Structures are given as C-alpha cells and as structure tokens.
Amino acid sequence: MAQAKKKTSTKTAKKGTANKAKSTACKKTCSRKAGMSNRERMHVYIVTALSMITAIILCADAAMMLLS
Numbered sequence: 001m002a003q004a005k006k007k008t009s010t011k012t013a014k015k016g017t018a019n020k021a022k023s024t025a026c027k028k029t030c031s032r033k034a035g036m037s038n039r040e041r042m043h044v045y046i047v048t049a050l051s052m053i054t055a056i057i058l059c060a061d062a063a064m065m066l067l068s
Helices: 020-030 038-067
Strands: none
Touching: none
C-alpha cells in the first residue's frame, strides 16, 4: 500500500520574512534613539498648553454670548 505524500504548504505554513531593505529602512525611522530632543518636547508641551488655554477661553466666550 502506497503512503500519502506529506503536505508541504498549509494554511499555517511559516510566512516569509520581510526583505532586508525594508527592515533596515524601518530601523532608521522607527528607532527609539532617534526620538525628540528636549527642546522639541518642550515646544510640543508649550504649543499644547497654549491651544488648551485658547479652547477654554473660546468656550467661555461662547457661553457668555449665550447668556447675554
């Protein structure tokens, strides 16, 4: 009696890895060492704080217009 051949490709077969160029490009752009500097971080904090203050003042102005 002949034996059945072993199946080589299945749904759970191991997928091929990404090519070397793509992973190297990601390492250059996604590296944790290439994060923001302290100066850039402070700039983001200041801009965020100013935008929140502006939003609060805008909402307060709209509320005063509705009450008068």
